[in-house]
Amino acid sequence: MPHHPDRQGPAVFVSYATADRAEVLKFHQDLLDRGIDPFLDIMDILPGDDVVMSINGALERSDYYVLVWSGAARDRYWVNSEISAAMVLEQRRARPFVFIVRLDDSDLPPVLAPRRYLDAFGGLREIAADRLATVWKRDRAVGTRVLPAPxxxxxxxxxxxxxxxxxxxxxxxxxxxxxxxxxxxxxxxxxxxxxxxxxxxxxxxxxxxxxxxxxxxxxxxxxxxxxxxxxxxxxxxxxxxxxxxxxxxxxxxxxxxxxxxxxxxxxxxxxxxxxxxxxxxxxxxxxRADSPGGSDDPDNPDDPNERDEPDAS
Structure with missing residues (x-):
């Protein structure tokens, strides 16, 4: 079930640090503009709602989870808790569920270091949103993860x-x-x-x-x-x-x-x-490659977790 019944796009849980809220709100709008149904605590948890139950429910209903990573997100309790829950859901669903977008060049935590990511700084935020939306919609329509041909x-x-x-x-x-x-x-x-x-x-x-x-x-x-x-x-x-x-x-x-x-x-x-x-x-x-993006080719435009350099187009 999507977060908002009137939206037809993939439901996506957005995890971030409060210090990055201004940039994350722009990214949230980018996703909305591309037909994605993003869950953002500040927008979707109402006064009086149980925060833990709301987050648990949103994660369970989500088609994908995107971590908006930065130096501010490191060691944040809620961010780390959401990462742990998302990793469990990815294992349970046996398909790519966790995606990473960076707001700066901060190193990822060890558990996420082997994964690919997209950069959303240096003018790349809308490009990151485009690529994520393309991959999420394609995979959802086919009904399985989609990888490049071997x-x-x-x-x-x-x-x-x-x-x-x-x-x-x-x-x-x-x-x-x-x-x-x-x-x-x-x-x-x-x-x-x-x-x-x-x-x-x-x-x-x-x-x-x-x-x-x-x-x-x-x-x-x-x-x-x-x-x-x-x-x-x-x-x-x-x-x-x-x-x-x-x-x-x-x-x-x-x-x-x-x-x-x-x-x-x-x-x-x-x-x-x-x-x-x-x-x-x-x-x-x-x-049955385990790589979420399915390719190590840095020129693959459909790889949602690819390591983009800040000056890439």
């Missing part, structure tokens, strides 16, 4: 035909990847692009290949399963979602140990489940 193809020649961007989504792994392909692609073209750009494996094994897992994949668009042999043009539009189902077939020295079955994390299979999980996770770990 093996993206090179940028096309600017004089070539325009490319189409679609989202390849796996519901079991709760992750999607942005994939580029030619307009008027066929199922055969689409599956070839997905196989290449997602680096989809066909097998993972141990003990010299005596024990392992074979992988195959099923693809759906708009609820219809795709025929990988079809050359009929697909009715794909920019931003469409293609669902990918990972199918595993465990095998041992004497052949297949079970019929092919959809991969579900934590499921028991015909050979020791620890071995199956290890093989599957090893083979597809590049698809």
């Amino acid at each position: 093996a993206p193809v090179p940028e096309p020649d600017p004089h070539a035909a325009p490319a189409l961007h679609v989202y390849a989504r796996n519901q079991s792994l709760r992750v999607s990847h942005e994939v580029r392909l030619a307009i008027a692609a066929t199922p055969r073209n689409l599956i070839a692009a997905l196989t290449e750009q997602l680096a989809l494996p066909t097998e993972a094994s141990e003990y010299g290949g005596a024990v392992g897992v074979r992988f195959s994949y099923r693809y759906q668009h708009a609820g219809e399963q795709l025929d990988p042999r079809s050359d009929a043009p697909l009715d794909l539009a920019e931003g469409d979602v293609v669902d990918i189902e990972v199918v595993v077939e465990p095998y041992g020295p004497d052949g297949a140990l079970s019929d092919p079955v959809s991969f579900l994390p934590g499921r028991d299979y015909a050979i020791p489940p620890e071995m199956i999980r290890e093989l599957c996770e090893k083979a597809i770990e590049h698809l």
Whole structure:
């Protein structure tokens, strides 16, 4: 449920130090202007409300949490409490929930130091709001976190035909990847692009290949399963979602140990489940990257936690 029932955008909890209120109010307005529903204590906790219960409720209802960090925020009791609660919620939801915006060049606390961030000083505040709004709306529409493709193809020649961007989504792994392909692609073209750009494996094994897992994949668009042999043009539009189902077939020295079955994390299979999980996770770990932004590329404009330099544009 959003913070304000009349707003349709993602609900975002804004955590900050009181000393930064003037700048945070500007950032709050930036988010409102971009269709985001931000919770800000000074605006949304009314006289007589229980502060702790209001904050807990707002965090639980939020789609995302953004920490507005500065030297003033360091060692502030409420800021640290909200960070701790947000980190717990991120683990529970198993998707990126915590985002960081800096108001100055103060170092982040150790628990947040490995994370990427956006800078909102030096004229970058509205740029930070733009990038956060873009990522939050995209991820919310797709229904999972969205990462760049693990093996993206090179940028096309600017004089070539325009490319189409679609989202390849796996519901079991709760992750999607942005994939580029030619307009008027066929199922055969689409599956070839997905196989290449997602680096989809066909097998993972141990003990010299005596024990392992074979992988195959099923693809759906708009609820219809795709025929990988079809050359009929697909009715794909920019931003469409293609669902990918990972199918595993465990095998041992004497052949297949079970019929092919959809991969579900934590499921028991015909050979020791620890071995199956290890093989599957090893083979597809590049698809379940834990990085909230999903890329270390400093030029990626859709990376909401990227370390921007103050003079970046």
